[in-house]
Amino acid sequence: MKFCGHCSAPVSLVIPQGDNRHRYVCDKCDFIFYENPRIIAGTIPVFGSKVLLCKRAIEPRLGYWTLPAGFMENGETTQQAALRETYEEAYASPELGPLFSVCNLPKGNQVHVFYLAHMTVAEYGSGPESLEVKLYDEADIPWDDIAFGTVTQTLKRFFEDRKQGIEQLHHIDF
Ligand SMILES: [Zn+2]
Numbered sequence: 001m002k003f004c005g006h007c008s009a010p011v012s013l014v015i016p017q018g019d020n021r022h023r024y025v026c027d028k029c030d031f032i033f034y035e036n037p038r039i040i041a042g043t044i045p046v047f048g049s050k051v052l053l054c055k056r057a058i059e060p061r062l063g064y065w066t067l068p069a070g071f072m073e074n075g076e077t078t079q080q081a082a083l084r085e086t087y088e089e090a091y092a093s094p095e096l097g098p099l100f101s102v103c104n105l106p107k108g109n110q111v112h113v114f115y116l117a118h119m120t121v122a123e124y125g126s127g128p129e130s131l132e133v134k135l136y137d138e139a140d141i142p143w144d145d146i147a148f149g150t151v152t153q154t155l156k157r158f159f160e161d162r163k164q165g166i167e168q169l170h171h172i173d174f
Pocket of ligand 1: 006007008028029030
């Protein structure tokens with residue numbers, strides 16, 4: 001950040017009075033620009049023994065596989081964001097289940113959350129951000145071509161839990 005979004009004057013990276021972290025502060029109007037982590041919400045869409053994955057048509061990680069997920073919009077709940085992204089990327093409208101994983105990425109300033117989601121019908125397709133959308137059995141998951149560590153860890157834990165017949169919320173730190 002170089003210029004103030006309010007008055008266009010230059011900004012400086014300083015610790016404001018009473019604060020303990022560096023913030024961008026406008027040299028002219030003194031506006032403090034707080035930067036906070038972004039939340040990515042998605043689903044684990046399950047149809048029978050299979051899970052729905054999307055091959056990314058956009059950077060980052062173009063051509064790699066992911067669970068449908070994306071940045072929350074203002075005015076949304078995490079549940080709404082997860083379902084919206086699932087429709088936008090995979091044209092699927094599963095029934096939302098419990099929260100499955102909360103992934104903290106302090107180095108990337110992000111939090112990724114994934115909900116279990118039950119597909120009552122095998123209806124899906126490639127949204128504009130997906131090259132391909134496909135139902136995968138565990139044995140066929142392209143583990144080497146998964147786009148993000150949060151997706152790999154969420155999928156691994158999903159299959160482990162299913163084998164053991166347990167339901168639990170996973171907190172995963174990266
Ligand atoms: Zn300003």
